[in-house]
Amino acid sequence: MLPARGRRGFLTTTYALFAAALVLPSRAADYVQKNITNTPGFRLLPGVASVPAPVAVAPDQDWMGIDGAWNTFSLLVGDAHANVRVLASTASQQIWVISCLACVANVTDPGSQHAFSPECADSRGHTYNTSDSDTWLQNGYYQLWIEKNLGLVGNGLYGFDSVGLGQEGEKGPYVQNTTIGTVITANFWLGHIGLHPKPTNFSAFQDPIPSYMTNLFEQKSIPSLSFGYTAGAQYHDQTVLGSLTLGGYDASRIIRNDLTFVLAPDNERDLVVGVAGLTANTTTAQNINLLKRNDVTMYIDSTIAELYLPIEICAAFENTFGLKYDKDTDLYLVDDALHQSLLTQNPCVTFTLGQKYSTDATVQITLPYAAFDLEASPPYRGLQEKSRYFPIRRGNASNEWILGRTFLQEAYLTVDWERQNFSLSAIDWTFGKPIELLPIISPQYALSSYTPRKKRGLSSTAIIGIAVGGGFLFALLMSAVAWWFWHRRHHRKLEAMKAQYEADVAAAAASKKDKPDTCDVPPMSPIRGSREGRTVFPKAELPADSAVHHEMSSGAKEKDGMAVVEVENTERQIYEMPGDMPERQEAGGRQLSEKETMVVRERLYNGVDPTGTPNGSPIVQEPPRRLVPISPSEVSMVSGRLATSNVSPITPRTPRNGAFLEATDTFFQLPPYRPRDGRRTEAEEDFLSPVSPMESTDTSRRRFSYES
Numbered sequence: 001m002l003p004a005r006g007r008r009g010f011l012t013t014t015y016a017l018f019a020a021a022l023v024l025p026s027r028a029a030d031y032v033q034k035n036i037t038n039t040p041g042f043r044l045l046p047g048v049a050s051v052p053a054p055v056a057v058a059p060d061q062d063w064m065g066i067d068g069a070w071n072t073f074s075l076l077v078g079d080a081h082a083n084v085r086v087l088a089s090t091a092s093q094q095i096w097v098i099s100c101l102a103c104v105a106n107v108t109d110p111g112s113q114h115a116f117s118p119e120c121a122d123s124r125g126h127t128y129n130t131s132d133s134d135t136w137l138q139n140g141y142y143q144l145w146i147e148k149n150l151g152l153v154g155n156g157l158y159g160f161d162s163v164g165l166g167q168e169g170e171k172g173p174y175v176q177n178t179t180i181g182t183v184i185t186a187n188f189w190l191g192h193i194g195l196h197p198k199p200t201n202f203s204a205f206q207d208p209i210p211s212y213m214t215n216l217f218e219q220k221s222i223p224s225l226s227f228g229y230t231a232g233a234q235y236h237d238q239t240v241l242g243s244l245t246l247g248g249y250d251a252s253r254i255i256r257n258d259l260t261f262v263l264a265p266d267n268e269r270d271l272v273v274g275v276a277g278l279t280a281n282t283t284t285a286q287n288i289n290l291l292k293r294n295d296v297t298m299y300i301d302s303t304i305a306e307l308y309l310p311i312e313i314c315a316a317f318e319n320t321f322g323l324k325y326d327k328d329t330d331l332y333l334v335d336d337a338l339h340q341s342l343l344t345q346n347p348c349v350t351f352t353l354g355q356k357y358s359t360d361a362t363v364q365i366t367l368p369y370a371a372f373d374l375e376a377s378p379p380y381r382g383l384q385e386k387s388r389y390f391p392i393r394r395g396n397a398s399n400e401w402i403l404g405r406t407f408l409q410e411a412y413l414t415v416d417w418e419r420q421n422f423s424l425s426a427i428d429w430t431f432g433k434p435i436e437l438l439p440i441i442s443p444q445y446a447l448s449s450y451t452p453r454k455k456r457g458l459s460s461t462a463i464i465g466i467a468v469g470g471g472f473l474f475a476l477l478m479s480a481v482a483w484w485f486w487h488r489r490h491h492r493k494l495e496a497m498k499a500q501y502e503a504d505v506a507a508a509a510a511s512k513k514d515k516p517d518t519c520d521v522p523p524m525s526p527i528r529g530s531r532e533g534r535t536v537f538p539k540a541e542l543p544a545d546s547a548v549h550h551e552m553s554s555g556a557k558e559k560d561g562m563a564v565v566e567v568e569n570t571e572r573q574i575y576e577m578p579g580d581m582p583e584r585q586e587a588g589g590r591q592l593s594e595k596e597t598m599v600v601r602e603r604l605y606n607g608v609d610p611t612g613t614p615n616g617s618p619i620v621q622e623p624p625r626r627l628v629p630i631s632p633s634e635v636s637m638v639s640g641r642l643a644t645s646n647v648s649p650i651t652p653r654t655p656r657n658g659a660f661l662e663a664t665d666t667f668f669q670l671p672p673y674r675p676r677d678g679r680r681t682e683a684e685e686d687f688l689s690p691v692s693p694m695e696s697t698d699t700s701r702r703r704f705s706y707e708s
């Protein structure tokens with residue numbers, strides 16, 4: 001084939017191969033690392049000539065899963081380049097592949113090769129046999145760790161091997177030596193690409209192992225620790241595949257809004273959004289309120305298919321749509337009659353999401369019934385046969401509330417792990433738009449070229465300066481107080497006006513009720529919501545307001561012991577929406593911000609006492625850049641176990657998955673796991689012995705969730 005190409009083509013090819021060989025040793029010769037110099041929105045630092053281009057991971061054409069139909073991505077694993085199809089997990093930092101043993105009928109007898117089921121392997125996105133790879137370096141059996149608070153537990157055989165994105169003929173970047181968990185449990189039917197940057201700490205005696213994302217970043221395959229992801233949707237007129245971009249996002253898929261969320265400090269629950277509204281429209285009723293609690297914060301997690309909602313909200317769904325809870329499977333199974341009724345009602349569910357401690361702006365994501373019209377197949381949750389189901393689940397505790405993949409069919413998630421912020425956008429369904437990859441550049445390479453943020457609060461010199469002009473300060477304070485009262489009244493008035501307006505619109509809509517489509521979402525719908533908060537609340541530049549603001553954020557810092565709140569997005573003011581967080585009152589009667597409440601709540605669930613927290617420095621102007629936020633307070637809380645002195649904010653920490661199982665040599669000595677749900681898969685049944693001492697690590701381990 002070379003002679004046919006002519007000399008120039010040959011030279012170009014040779015050059016490309018040579019360049020690729022320089023960047024990526026060995027087999028990945030046909031992926032060529034590209035660097036870019038054009039970085040919209042970012043100014044490269046002096047000395048940085050170019051940065052790696054963002055990587056669009058090509059989706060497969062397949063839709064797989066036993067809990068719905070999900071678009072997958074291909075990986076090439078090991079030196080034999082085994083092709084596996086996996087999901088994207090925003091919660092995990094590892095590569096998970098399905099072990100070939102998962103598809104051997106009788107796992108207790110691995111010698112019986114004939115028992116291997118190719119249908120099973122196909123259904124699970126192809127399995128991986130570690131003996132097929134000469135470069136596999138086995139590490140041992142460890143807990144899978146993530147999602148165990150949902151009762152989705154299991155062990156994995158962990159090791160290190162090469163993992164490339166893409167497939168033969170369409171290869172992406174390649175990591176030579178990265179953490180791989182091989183999975184058997186049917187709790188996780190498909191493997192995944194972990195998008196989280198936290199490292200894995202297998203044991204206290206082994207150095208923390210960098211995540212797959214960190215590997216890609218450090219080998220300069222991607223411009224930052226960031227990604228953009230949407231799950232894709234099979235149900236639109238044109239099937240729309242998922243989209244995964246590493247080191248950037250695909251601007252062609254989103255309806256822009258300028259709401260930015262801040263990562264929460266718990267790196268096992270960091271992509272947290274507050275639910276400000278949850279309504280449904282059906283053909284017969286508009287604006288049905290489903291938000292039966294007003295303290296709801298949800299964790300966005302693409303590892304999970306369903307939406308785990310508070311029980312009260314599940315009840316509201318049951319009442320509104322006639323859903324029936326199936327006790328055997330814990331699912332809302334949908335039979336033909338209910339399916340017909342749902343198609344007739346054609347419900348359309350709108351989430352209004354925000355983050356009160358950083359801004360009042362919200363974004364609205366609307367899910368049509370088709371997004372909820374999923375099919376589950378055995379062995380999912382012990383089902384005996386295929387069944388439609390409505391993918392909401394009862395979440396008993398607030399640390400179980402999750403917006404899963406179902407939600408990400410209609411939402412695009414962009415996460416910048418280094419700047420510790422993320423955004424959610426409604427999907428632009430315009431068909432046939434060309435991909436428009438925009439890079440997110442690491443602070444190591446570039447500065448955001450947005451207008452520099454104003455300092456939050458007042459510096460101490462400014463405070464002294466103002467104190468000197470005491471009368472002036474007094475006047476300012478008075479006007480601030482006056483403004484504050486005016487603002488609150490104004491706010492309430494506006495709320496009332498808004499409610500009235502909505503009622504009017506609803507009435508108007510009701511009068512022309514023949515319109516069958518309840519989802520009022522054209523492909524190019526305008527930015528929803530994001531404007532609301534900001535036009536309603538004029539930006540106040542009053543210094544005293546800054547002081548109020550400052551106090552609140554330093555309060556948060558005392559609680560957090562750190563400055564996570566202080567990320568970039570400071571032009572917007574903090575306003576509490578009235579009456580939204582009932583449990584916000586602390587013993588001292590001080591109002592807690594949502595952020596603080598969240599932190600406190602996390603600690604409660606972690607079994608860590610929030611009191612006795614040493615104060616963090618109240619005036620921290622610049623947030624330290626940390627991949628894994630951790631506060632001094634948390635470190636000192638576990639100081640019985642851990643010397644605080646060896647902890648610095650930049651030490652990578654927080655082993656999440658795969659902690660604390662003794663390595664064993666065969667599957668049959670696996671330290672047993674008992675799923676909390678009491679639901680087991682056949683394969684697992686073989687591993688499980690009644691109760692073992694290992695089980696106690698479950699809770700005790702959680703206490704050290706911030707330890708590293």
Ligand SMILES: *[C@@H]1O[C@H](CO)[C@@H](O)[C@H](O)[C@H]1NC(C)=O
Nearest residue numbers: 035048049050051052220445
């Ligand atoms: C790509 O950019 C990175 C970061 O600036 C740099 O280290 C690397 O040498 C560049 N690679 C090429 C091929 O220009």
Ligand SMILES: *[C@@H]1O[C@H](CO)[C@@H](O)[C@H](O)[C@H]1NC(C)=O
Nearest residue numbers: 100101104113116129131132
């Ligand atoms: C995995 O590969 C080894 C070596 O090729 C083979 O002996 C074994 O049977 C394979 N296991 C399965 C489950 O296919």
Ligand SMILES: *[C@@H]1O[C@H](CO)[C@@H](O)[C@H](O)[C@H]1NC(C)=O
Nearest residue numbers: 105106107108109110112682
């Ligand atoms: C699995 O294999 C073992 C040993 O060959 C046998 O004793 C056991 O009954 C088998 N279990 C099943 C469920 O077939």
Ligand SMILES: *[C@@H]1O[C@H](CO)[C@@H](O)[C@H](O)[C@H]1NC(C)=O
Nearest residue numbers: 150151330394395396400677
């Ligand atoms: C919630 O509690 C119920 C009853 O105790 C249980 O069946 C269900 O599995 C629990 N859900 C989760 C997500 O833990």
Ligand SMILES: *[C@@H]1O[C@H](CO)[C@@H](O)[C@H](O)[C@H]1NC(C)=O
Nearest residue numbers: 137160161177178208209210
């Ligand atoms: C791969 O990574 C592991 C863990 O960091 C390390 O122990 C091992 O030596 C590495 N293997 C190679 C071939 O670099």
Ligand SMILES: *[C@@H]1O[C@H](CO)[C@@H](O)[C@H](O)[C@H]1NC(C)=O
Nearest residue numbers: 201203204206207208655708
């Ligand atoms: C994680 O690694 C660090 C650094 O090697 C070590 O000090 C720490 O004890 C480890 N933590 C756990 C839970 O294994």
Ligand SMILES: *[C@@H]1O[C@H](CO)[C@@H](O)[C@H](O)[C@H]1NC(C)=O
Nearest residue numbers: 260414416421422423568569
């Ligand atoms: C993070 O914050 C910066 C500065 O405010 C903003 O420009 C960027 O869009 C945010 N990133 C995300 C993913 O929201």
Ligand SMILES: *[C@@H]1O[C@H](CO)[C@@H](O)[C@H](O)[C@H]1NC(C)=O
Nearest residue numbers: 281286366506509518519520
């Ligand atoms: C639901 O109905 C209300 C009132 O007609 C309307 O304002 C709103 O846009 C509708 N929501 C959706 C998602 O169509």
